[in-house]
Amino acid sequence: MSNRGQRGLGELLGVVAVVAGLAAAQFVASLKGGLNNPVVSLGNRIIDHVPAAVKEFAIRTFGVNDKSVLVTSILLVILVFAVVIGRTFISGNQKRAFGAVIALTAIAGLASLLDAGATILSPLPSLVAGATAILILRWFDSRTMRAEQEGNALSRRDLFRAFAIIGVGTVAVAGASKFLGDRASTQLQRLNIALPKPLKFLPLPPTDPALTTPGLSKLFTPNKEFYRIDTAIVVPSISVDTWRLRIDGMVANPREFTYQELTSRPVFELDDTIACVSNVVGGYLVGNARWLGIRLDDLIKEVGPSSRADQVMGYSSDGFSAGFPVAALNGSDAMIAFGMNGDALPLKHGFPARIIVPGLYGYVSATKWLTRIELTRFDQKQGYWVPRGWSALAPIKTQSRIDTPRDGSSIKAGRVAIAGVAWAPTRGISKVEVSVDDGPWREATLGPELAKTTWRQWWIDWSATPGEPSISVRATDGTGALQSSNRTPPEPNGAEGWQIVNVTVT
Ligand SMILES: Nc1nc2c(c(=O)[nH]1)N[C@H]1C(S)=C(S)[C@@H](COP(=O)(O)O)O[C@H]1N2
Ligand SMILES: [Mo]
Numbered sequence: 001m002s003n004r005g006q007r008g009l010g011e012l013l014g015v016v017a018v019v020a021g022l023a024a025a026q027f028v029a030s031l032k033g034g035l036n037n038p039v040v041s042l043g044n045r046i047i048d049h050v051p052a053a054v055k056e057f058a059i060r061t062f063g064v065n066d067k068s069v070l071v072t073s074i075l076l077v078i079l080v081f082a083v084v085i086g087r088t089f090i091s092g093n094q095k096r097a098f099g100a101v102i103a104l105t106a107i108a109g110l111a112s113l114l115d116a117g118a119t120i121l122s123p124l125p126s127l128v129a130g131a132t133a134i135l136i137l138r139w140f141d142s143r144t145m146r147a148e149q150e151g152n153a154l155s156r157r158d159l160f161r162a163f164a165i166i167g168v169g170t171v172a173v174a175g176a177s178k179f180l181g182d183r184a185s186t187q188l189q190r191l192n193i194a195l196p197k198p199l200k201f202l203p204l205p206p207t208d209p210a211l212t213t214p215g216l217s218k219l220f221t222p223n224k225e226f227y228r229i230d231t232a233i234v235v236p237s238i239s240v241d242t243w244r245l246r247i248d249g250m251v252a253n254p255r256e257f258t259y260q261e262l263t264s265r266p267v268f269e270l271d272d273t274i275a276c277v278s279n280v281v282g283g284y285l286v287g288n289a290r291w292l293g294i295r296l297d298d299l300i301k302e303v304g305p306s307s308r309a310d311q312v313m314g315y316s317s318d319g320f321s322a323g324f325p326v327a328a329l330n331g332s333d334a335m336i337a338f339g340m341n342g343d344a345l346p347l348k349h350g351f352p353a354r355i356i357v358p359g360l361y362g363y364v365s366a367t368k369w370l371t372r373i374e375l376t377r378f379d380q381k382q383g384y385w386v387p388r389g390w391s392a393l394a395p396i397k398t399q400s401r402i403d404t405p406r407d408g409s410s411i412k413a414g415r416v417a418i419a420g421v422a423w424a425p426t427r428g429i430s431k432v433e434v435s436v437d438d439g440p441w442r443e444a445t446l447g448p449e450l451a452k453t454t455w456r457q458w459w460i461d462w463s464a465t466p467g468e469p470s471i472s473v474r475a476t477d478g479t480g481a482l483q484s485s486n487r488t489p490p491e492p493n494g495a496e497g498w499q500i501v502n503v504t505v506t
Contacts, residue, residue: 006091009159010086010091011083011087012163013089014082014086014097015079016163017086017132017134017140018079018081018082018101018129019082019170020132020136021129021130021131021133021136022037022039022129023173023174024129024132025037025038026173028125034119035122036122036125037125038109038111038129039078040233040234041108041111041115041122042111043067043074044114044231044233045111048114051388051389052389052492056278059278059285060280078104081104094137094141098134101134102134105127105129105130108129109122109123110123111126112125112126116317116320117317140162183347185239186238186351189239189240190344190345190346190351191344193344195343196263198266199266199268200268202290205220205290208220209447209448209457210457214417215405215406215417216403216404216419216421217455219288219450220288221288221341222341223349225287226287226346226349229278232369236316240259243259243371244371245353245370246371247300247375248373248375249313249375250305250308250375250376251303251305251375252304253302254303255303259338262336262338262353268293268294268333269291269292270290270358271288271450272289272356272453273287273425273454273455274287274288274356274362275361276362276363277363279399279494280490280495281495281499282402282499282501283495286401286423286455288454289340289341290341293336293356294335295335296312296334296335296336296355297330297334299373300375305326305375309375310325310327311324311325311326311377311381312325312326312374313381313383314367314370314372315373316368316369316371317369317371320368320369321367321383322355322363322364322366322367322385323364323376323378323382323383323386324357328357328359328360328365333358333453334355334356334358335356336353336370337350337353337354337356338352338353350369353369354369355370359395359427360394360395361394361396363383363385364385364392364393389491389492390491394493394494396423397484397493397496398427398476398483399475400421400432400473400483400498401473401499402418402499402501403419404418404419406501407503408501409504410504410505411464411504411505411506412506413464413505413506414463416461416462416463417459417460418434418444418462419457419460420457421457422455422473423454424475424477424478425452425455426453427478427481428451428456428478429475429478431443431475431476432446432458432473432475433473433476434462437469437470441474444458444459444473445458445460447459465505468504469503469505470500470503471502472498473498473499474498
């Protein structure tokens with residue numbers, strides 16, 4: 001075989017060995033809850049250490065796909081290593097190639113030991129990946145040697161057959177892991193949950209003005225369209241049979257509850273708009289839902305909180321945490337939510353339970369996949385994002401958004417509806433005003449107010465004349481305070497400023 005051919009063969013061999021290793025690792029990871037694929041563990045370590053600015057950039061650039069981009073990048077880097085390992089191996093430097101596999105295995109194994117809830121078993125998928133890759137390389141070596149002893153080189157056909165077998169095996173193993181993975185069974189369990197009924201249902205939502213105003217956000221954001229932000233590469237899949245919520249810390253009687261126990265308590269409904277601190281002016285990291293759950297203040301009262309505790313910290317199964325003032329419970333309908341818009345919480349939104357605290361950004365309050373609540377002090381514990389540069393206290397700022405017309409769009413001259421949403425939980429929205437080309441501020445019509453905790457839709461008629469006008473919007477909250485006009489980035493506690501969209505009217 002030519003040198004070129006030899007090198008190509010090496011590269012293919014490296015990729016086959018490493019991909020088969022990763023498939024084997026995925027298989028092992030799917031056998032036992034809590035085990036992670038090495039790629040996921042590596043991604044977790046990267047997410048743990050990215051500076052706030054990079055996270056901002058990732059969310060801004062890739063939006064809700066930021067995690068797929070991360071996983072793809074890690075895979076690409078691993079494939080580059082695989083190619084180099086294969087070349088090294090085929091050129092006779094077998095010790096060095098094995099050394100590289102072992103080094104990668106060690107790095108991934110260490111990364112997995114830092115995963116939330118890691119045990120001595122956590123590096124197992126990484127070890128299996130490394131061992132599989134080495135076995136395949138050695139197997140290839142022994143085949144070539146045997147062929148040489150018999151006086152002929154491995155034929156192309158033999159090679160293709162061997163790689164085909166490994167390839168099919170890899171796909172089969174990966175498929176089996178997906179099937180075995182507990183995701184499917186958790187989904188099934190979730191679909192079969194009959195949520196308890198509230199003592200008093202909230203009124204049926206009014207007719208949604210979005211139905212008659214094209215482009216306007218719906219009053220309730222459908223679960224499927226609801227924004228998703230979290231640090232989880234793999235959505236945690238938690239069975240309600242084994243799930244427990246522990247409440248401890250500075251309390252007289254720490255307790256643990258089952259799903260059954262908590263959902264048998266009186267539940268209530270809450271219409272609440274949640275927002276991400278990373279939402280830029282005019283952004284879409286905000287949504288409105290009818291949540292169903294139990295009162296958080298009652299639950300905490302029962303365990304006897306110390307009067308010295310000033311922070312409620314929620315922890316998730318995957319190591320995330322978010323803390324907010326004990327005082328935020330006063331007079332608010334903070335809840336442990338099990339339901340969202342009439343369904344059990346979707347897996348992506350925290351199944352089986354999450355915290356919802358009206359008026360606070362998600363990163364300080366809305367812990368999904370909740371497993372523990374700790375009563376603590378701000379001067380002792382910080383939630384996940386706080387040491388990473390975000391404020392410890394983060395009430396949602398008043399924001400308003402133009403849904404239609406979209407920035408950069410072209411519209412026909414004539415009567416056009418300008419419409420959008422504005423929110424300021426828990427203060428409510430009392431006024432939304434629109435100005436075209438720095439003209440006078442005109443008051444928009446406001447949609448129904450479900451509660452002070454929810455956004456309000458707004459719309460206004462406009463006679464568009466040809467040109468390139470810019471449209472701005474500003475809201476006034478329920479206390480009479482005007483939304484801040486001062487443009488600030490999301491860091492460290494939420495963006496401020498009035499949105500401006502530029503359109504072309506023809
Ligand atoms: N377990 C966990 N919960 C979490 C997060 C997270 O990373 N992990 N992110 C928080 C942030 S920053 C936001 S904005 C909200 C988003 O909730 P959603 O994805 O249901 O819209 O969840 C919060 N809860
Ligand atoms: Mo967020």
